[in-house]
Amino acid sequence: MQRYATxxxxxxxxxxxxxxxxxxxxxxxxLQVQPGGSKTFVFLRQSGGRRQLAxxxxxxxxxxxxxxxxxxxxxxxxxxxxLKLLMATGTGFAxxxxxLTAGEVTVAGATDGESPCERVPTFRDFAQxxxxxxxxxxxxxxxxxxxxxxxKAYAEPISAKRLDEIxxxxxxxxxxxxxxAKPETARRVQQRIERILSAADVLxxxxxxxxxxxxxxxxxxxxxxxxxxxxxxxxxxxxxxAYMECLAGRQTMASLCLQFIILTAAxxxxxxxxxxxxxxxxRCVWTLPAERMKARRTHHVPLSEDALAILKTLxxxxxxxxxxxxxxxxxxxxxxxxxxxxxMTQTGAGExxxxxxxxAFRDWAGNATxxxxxxxxxxxAHRLGAxxxxxxxxxxxxxxxxxxxxxxxxxxxxx
Numbered sequence: 001m002q003r004y005a006t007x008x009x010x011x012x013x014x015x016x017x018x019x020x021x022x023x024x025x026x027x028x029x030x031l032q033v034q035p036g037g038s039k040t041f042v043f044l045r046q047s048g049g050r051r052q053l054a055x056x057x058x059x060x061x062x063x064x065x066x067x068x069x070x071x072x073x074x075x076x077x078x079x080x081x082x083l084k085l086l087m088a089t090g091t092g093f094a095x096x097x098x099x100l101t102a103g104e105v106t107v108a109g110a111t112d113g114e115s116p117c118e119r120v121p122t123f124r125d126f127a128q129x130x131x132x133x134x135x136x137x138x139x140x141x142x143x144x145x146x147x148x149x150x151x152k153a154y155a156e157p158i159s160a161k162r163l164d165e166i167x168x169x170x171x172x173x174x175x176x177x178x179x180x181a182k183p184e185t186a187r188r189v190q191q192r193i194e195r196i197l198s199a200a201d202v203l204x205x206x207x208x209x210x211x212x213x214x215x216x217x218x219x220x221x222x223x224x225x226x227x228x229x230x231x232x233x234x235x236x237x238x239x240x241x242a243y244m245e246c247l248a249g250r251q252t253m254a255s256l257c258l259q260f261i262i263l264t265a266a267x268x269x270x271x272x273x274x275x276x277x278x279x280x281x282x283r284c285v286w287t288l289p290a291e292r293m294k295a296r297r298t299h300h301v302p303l304s305e306d307a308l309a310i311l312k313t314l315x316x317x318x319x320x321x322x323x324x325x326x327x328x329x330x331x332x333x334x335x336x337x338x339x340x341x342x343x344m345t346q347t348g349a350g351e352x353x354x355x356x357x358x359x360a361f362r363d364w365a366g367n368a369t370x371x372x373x374x375x376x377x378x379x380x381a382h383r384l385g386a387x388x389x390x391x392x393x394x395x396x397x398x399x400x401x402x403x404x405x406x407x408x409x410x411x412x413x414x415x
Contacts, residue, residue, distance in 0.1 A: 011064055015162040016040065029071035031059065032204045035133060039069035043074050043097060049351045052209040053164070054097035056118055070101040090270070091241065093207075094164055118206050123166060124159040127151055127196050134199075142337075147192060154178060163205040165195065171212045172221070174352050179222055190214060230386055234356025235349060237364040237410075241341035247348050256310050256323045257335050259324040263307040263408050265361040265379050267294070268354045272334045276320035284308055285397065299381045302401035361407060368410075371403045379403065 010026040016032045017023060018243035022042075032040045041056040043159050049309075056062060076101050077083040086096040091220060134145045149274065158166050165233040171289065178186045194212035235243060244262065247255045261271045270288055279286050286301040303311070314325060326335040337354070344350050358380055367377035379400050 007068070007239050009064060014059060014064065020203070025064075025068065025071075027071055027075060029056075029067060032206070034203065036129070040204075041070075044204070045070050045078070045093075046209075047093075050209075051207040052093040053204055054094040054142075056097075056101070067128075070097075073101050091130075117165070120164050122160055122162055123155065123196070126163055126200055126205065127155070130196050130199055151192060152184065154185070155193060158193070163197070163200045163209070166206070166211055167170075168211040168217070171218070175218075175222065190218065233352050234359035235352045235361040237368070238409050240342045240357075240360055240364075241413060243347070243349060247343075250343075250347075252343070253326055253329055253335055254339045256314065258340050258343060258354070260307055260310050260363075261306055262357045262411060263310075263338075264301050265358050266301065266408070267358070268337055268340065272324075272326055272337065272340075275322045275324040276316070276325060277322045279311060279320075279325065281308070281311065281315070291382060295381055300397050302397050302404055304401075304405045306408040306412060307404075343355070364407065364410065365403065369403075369406065371406075375400055375403055 007026060009023065009031060014031060017033050018037060020033050022044075023031045023033065025031065028043050030042050030043050030044055032042050039304050041059060041062055043056055044051050050077055054074070056067050057404070059067075062070075074097050077086075080106040083100070083304065084379055086305045087093060131144075131147055135147055143290065155174050158170045161224070171190075174193065175190055178189070190212060191214075194210055194214065197206065197212050200206050212218070240262070243261065245268070247259050257271060260266075261268060263288070264271065270292060273292060274286065274288075280286060284303045286303055288301065289296045290296050290298045311325065316323065318353040327333065328335050328339070340354055341350075344352065344354070353403060362376055362380060365371050365379075366373065375396060378396060
């Protein structure tokens with residue numbers, strides 16, 4: 001029998017462990033520490049180039065001594081061929097290990113008929129925990145919400161399954177109904193499931209090929225769909241002056257915010273989330289910090305006279321602080337996107353998107369003016385090509401100020 005270096009862990013060291021990861025006791029036995037602090041014993045082996053894992057129970061319900069006894073039983077069964085025989089009947093590695101150990105080593109706290117491997121979390125529970133930890137990197141609240149909504153709507157076939165039970169056929173049940181009907185959504189669902197199952201593999205909840213893997217796996221059974229570029233429905237810049245006049249007749253917070261979005265060519269979330277400490281009324285510049293920008297770099301917006309007039313209308317004076325510029329009329333928080341959408345519907349622009357006003361600005365700059373392309377792209381806070389960006393050490397705020405003043409004059413008068 002192969003000799004193993006075992007008994008590397010002690011109860012003292014286990015209690016002290018707080019960092020997520022997998023800690024070896026030796027002979028295939030590991031303690032798995034989750035990000036939330038929970039601890040589980042697992043048995044891990046390599047077979048045919050693939051990693052196989054079986055849960056042995058949660059600590060301290062399963063003691064270190066009991067976990068070592070379970071690991072020893074598995075090693076003995078592997079050495080004398082019993083494990084191989086069990087798996088030859090179609091039983092998976094985790095189930096075979098549970099069968100070997102359940103009757104010979106008592107798992108404290110387990111109910112009758114409950115095997116240790118049943119403590120592997122379901123996809124739903126693990127995905128929820130993973131998203132709460134990892135989606136903080138997304139600055140856009142809407143993007144975070146889309147992760148939750150798409151998985152709730154389209155990952156239902158695997159939602160209640162344990163992570164180690166999910167197979168390729170289960171992933172196909174999620175994707176096939178929407179693969180051709182909703183190709184963009186389907187690819188996002190596939191990518192999100194793949195990423196979550198990859199995290200489950202790293203944390204020891206499953207082993208083997210990721211069933212949601214695209215390259216070299218799902219791409220062999222699902223048709224490669226051509227990327228469908230979707231454009232935001234935009235009001236033409238020719239129609240904008242009349243619409244701005246309509247908005248000016250409504251002195252509401254939503255109307256002022258939407259006018260400001262149009263005049264600055266800003267994204268909805270950037271404008272609605274604007275706080276007074278970002279605004280320099282003396283220099284006529286609105287500075288958005290990198291963490292609020294899609295491109296993750298600070299963006300300086302030169303304010304036209306019209307945009308500045310809107311801010312002065314709302315200026316609370318010395319008590320500005322970090323309060324939102326465009327506050328909800330009913331709550332001490334930023335104005336909602338729903339309020340802007342409602343306003344657009346009421347003013348006959350319901351068919352267009354808020355983001356489409358940025359397209360109107362870009363079309364105006366490219367078709368009706370001689371302003372350089374890169375200046376318009378800077379105004380939109382778009383990423384420039386590597387070569388182009390290398391030559392632009394500044395954001396040309398003053399040059400853009402001239403352009404934004406011209407855009408405001410056009411939006412107000414149509415010339």
